[in-house]
Amino acid sequence: MEWRRIDKSQSEEPTNGTYRDWKPQLATEGEHRCVYCSIHDNRWGGERIFHVEHFKPKSKFKALINSYANLFYACPVCNVFKSDSWFDAPVGDWTVCHYPDPSEYNYGEFFVVDVTNQLTGVNAVGKFLIERLHLNRKHLIIERRKEIVEDKLTSLHGEIDRIINLLNIDELRELAQLQNAIGKIRSKAIYTPMYEPADLS
Numbered sequence: 420m421e422w423r424r425i426d427k428s429q430s431e432e433p434t435n436g437t438y439r440d441w442k443p444q445l446a447t448e449g450e451h452r453c454v455y456c457s458i459h460d461n462r463w464g465g466e467r468i469f470h471v472e473h474f475k476p477k478s479k480f481k482a483l484i485n486s487y488a489n490l491f492y493a494c495p496v497c498n499v500f501k502s503d504s505w506f507d508a509p510v511g512d513w514t515v516c517h518y519p520d521p522s523e524y525n526y527g528e529f530f531v532v533d534v535t536n537q538l539t540g541v542n543a544v545g546k547f548l549i550e551r552l553h554l555n556r557k558h559l560i561i562e563r564r565k566e567i568v569e570d571k572l573t574s575l576h577g578e579i580d581r582i583i584n585l586l587n588i589d590e591l592r593e594l595a596q597l598q599n600a601i602g603k604i605r606s607k608a609i610y611t612p613m614y615e616p617a618d619l620s
């Protein structure tokens with residue numbers, strides 16, 4: 420999964436309605452991914468299930484309830500884990516646990532993903548985010564692995580298409596025959612004993 424900074428300076432602020440009306444725009448702005456865990460909404464119930472997230476909680480910052488700059492697109496799980504928690508900290512101080520503003524920072528810079536698809540915090544803020552938002556929950560680890568496999572399959576298909584485009588029709592026929600022959604050899608190798616009993620005597 421990939422995080423990105425949500426550049427609010429590129430956004431056009433809505434001129435009517437309230438925060439609930441702005442979810443489609445926030446979804447587009449966030450490329451349909453949760454601002455915190457980066458899961459895509461097509462992997463987790465769609466736009467209907469995702470939430471409009473008040474980065475500065477509306478219970479503590481009532482004046483920001485319909486402030487577009489304070490709104491992001493988030494999955495319901497991260498939204499519930501974050502809830503109305505808030506921690507003040509000097510801007511850019513990664514030794515003090517807090518939620519960095521996603522319009523200023525790319526959350527991906529606070530983590531590294533290891534070979535088991537678990538996140539590790541690169542600093543105190545990264546560790547804090549992983550713990551508070553449960554960013555190593557089982558569902559996310561499975562989704563990270565699926566995305567890697569799908570990316571690899573997509574690039575493999577691209578490479579096969581590239582090779583096919585390089586071949587002319589006779590070479591394609593040869594390739595098909597070769598694949599057919601390989602298939603036959605493979606099935607023979609799997610289903611035929613390597614040695615007849617007589618060979619072993």
Ligand SMILES: [Zn+2]
Pocket residue numbers: 453454455456457458493494495496497498
């Ligand atoms: Zn999330």
